[in-house]
Amino acid sequence: MLRGGSIPYLEGVLKYIKSRAAAFHTPGHKQGKGAYAPLSLLLGEKCFQADVGDEVGGPEDGDELLRRAEALAARLYGVDRTYFLVNGTTSAIHGMLLGVLAPGDELLISRNMHMAAAAGLILAGVEPVFIPVKWCPSFGLPLGWEIDQWQQAGEEHPKAKGAFLVYPSYHGFCPPLAPLIDLIKAQGKLVLVDEAHGPHFALNSSLPPSALELGANLVAHSAHKILGALTQSSFLHVQGKSPERLGRALELLLSTSPSPLLLASLDGARAQMEEGERLWDRALNLARMARERIEKLPGLSLLGPDYVAKGMIAAFDPTKLAVSVKELGYTGWEAAAFLRRCGVQVEMADWWTVLCLLTYADGHAEVDALASGFAQLSAAPPPDGGAAAKRLAGEDITPPAIPPRMLSPREAFFRPRSQVPLERALGRIAAEIIAPYPPGSPVIIPGEVFTEEVLDYLELLRSFQVKVRGVDDPSLAEVAVVA
Numbered sequence: 110m111l112r113g114g115s116i117p118y119l120e121g122v123l124k125y126i127k128s129r130a131a132a133f134h135t136p137g138h139k140q141g142k143g144a145y146a147p148l149s150l151l152l153g154e155k156c157f158q159a160d161v162g163d164e165v166g167g168p169e170d171g172d173e174l175l176r177r178a179e180a181l182a183a184r185l186y187g188v189d190r191t192y193f194l195v196n197g198t199t200s201a202i203h204g205m206l207l208g209v210l211a212p213g214d215e216l217l218i219s220r221n222m223h224m225a226a227a228a229g230l231i232l233a234g235v236e237p238v239f240i241p242v243k244w245c246p247s248f249g250l251p252l253g254w255e256i257d258q259w260q261q262a263g264e265e266h267p268k269a270k271g272a273f274l275v276y277p278s279y280h281g282f283c284p285p286l287a288p289l290i291d292l293i294k295a296q297g298k299l300v301l302v303d304e305a306h307g308p309h310f311a312l313n314s315s316l317p318p319s320a321l322e323l324g325a326n327l328v329a330h331s332a333h334k335i336l337g338a339l340t341q342s343s344f345l346h347v348q349g350k351s352p353e354r355l356g357r358a359l360e361l362l363l364s365t366s367p368s369p370l371l372l373a374s375l376d377g378a379r380a381q382m383e384e385g386e387r388l389w390d391r392a393l394n395l396a397r398m399a400r401e402r403i404e405k406l407p408g409l410s411l412l413g414p415d416y417v418a419k420g421m422i423a424a425f426d427p428t429k430l431a432v433s434v435k436e437l438g439y440t441g442w443e444a445a446a447f448l449r450r451c452g453v454q455v456e457m458a459d460w461w462t463v464l465c466l467l468t469y470a471d472g473h474a475e476v477d478a479l480a481s482g483f484a485q486l487s488a489a490p491p492p493d494g495g496a497a498a499k500r501l502a503g504e505d506i507t508p509p510a511i512p513p514r515m516l517s518p519r520e521a522f523f524r525p526r527s528q529v530p531l532e533r534a535l536g537r538i539a540a541e542i543i544a545p546y547p548p549g550s551p552v553i554i555p556g557e558v559f560t561e562e563v564l565d566y567l568e569l570l571r572s573f574q575v576k577v578r579g580v581d582d583p584s585l586a587e588v589a590v591v592a
């Protein structure tokens with residue numbers, strides 16, 4: 110028996126490959142025989158052989174193997190049902206919203222939502238009741254929420270069916286979740302959690318608590334971001350009674366030809382994580398070593414511990430290394446470019462920080478490479494004498510207050526639209542999502558009004574050439590407004 114025990118779906122794929130059946134079925138590359146040579150070189154033969162469509166398991170039913178694999182994942186996470194999804198946590202979020210809410214329903218939703226949630230509001234025709242988030246003013250990073258604001262919003266919107274929140278943040282910051290979940294449940298609402306960055310929490314007792322342990326109803330995990338599944342592979346977990354429409358909603362959203370590579374990778378990642386306690390202990394150990402080494406370097410500091418000490422967050426994920434480069438006179442983007450030249454690729458960069466992830470897959474060599482990259486950064490003078498950082502230091506990088514809303518996101522999305530120059534958008538209603546990416550949290554969504562504060566912030570993003578998504582014009586010279 111392999112480590113992790115049974116892997117029904119993965120074994121189904123292997124069994125079909127071994128059967129050597131003459132393939133008269135999709136995909137057209139016929140298990141690699143017709144693959145484009147450079148692609149074959151890149152991916153290897155096995156990858157194409159495993160790309161077997163509906164034939165997984167041969168005579169056995171692939172759907173049944175998938176159900177068994179999903180049941181094992183549900184057992185690992187201690188939930189009633191787990192779905193394997195092949196369009197990432199994006200599809201999990203869309204499924205949650207379409208599965209729980211009907212057009213016109215209200216949803217309490219934390220404003221640091223990912224743009225996938227904004228898209229879900231459009232798809233499901235939901236009326237959002239946004240809960241503001243606290244931002245760290247020095248670094249422009251979201252820290253979480255004030256529980257009183259959820260309470261007040263819940264009381265003012267008693268008919269809201271659910272509450273949707275992001276936990277942990279991209280940078281691994283964890284606001285206090287247990288009292289919030291208790292509050293939302295006491296208000297009779299469903300708790301929907303985007304735990305994209307925390308699929309390992311439930312697997313190791315030294316990590317912050319998972320929303321699952323705290324009683325959330327629906328929880329999405331990007332197994333591909335943190336665990337060993339292939340990119341685009343996610344879990345959606347259900348605790349307690351499944352919302353009646355959830356399965357149908359997912360069916361609407363997902364391909365009828367889900368990639369067997371992705372599904373097998375979810376099965377394998379789950380099996381591997383049967384040893385989550387041990388694997389994540391190792392990652393935590395490495396992360397501790399990396400933190401100690403980076404912290405000793407002049408000009409660098411790690412965000413997280415300080416926020417906990419000051420009570421700004423309840424906990425943080427130590428495997429996420431949010432490194433401030435502010436004291437060095439670098440912007441985060443400049444530091445990321447420098448590290449790249451040293452052979453170190455970070456997960457993301459923003460105003461003043463770079464974010465590096467350590468997982469169970471890393472070892473001492475990776476910690477050495479990371480520490481060496483940061484040591485070189487710490488010793489190198491910033492580009493152009495630190496001109497960009499000096500300019501940035503004078504700016505207010507806290508995202509703007511939530512803009513007033515005139516239309517539902519869905520209504521605004523489907524209205525006729527036009528493009529206007531950014532500087533002429535004041536008072537107009539947005540027709541598109543505008544989200545700096547990563548992390549992909551929208552500044553404005555369809556239906557909201559461009560305020561002066563929003564325009565100033567977008568100008569700032571533009572002047573630092575921050576990548577934005579959701580927009581027709583990524584340069585932000587023009588924005589889409591309701592005509």
Ligand SMILES: Cc1ncc(COP(=O)(O)O)c(C=O)c1O
Nearest residue numbers: 196197198199223225303305331
């Ligand atoms: C908080 C959060 N939620 C959802 C998503 C979307 O997840 P996926 O890429 O798995 O579709 C992301 C992606 O970065 C994210 O950061």
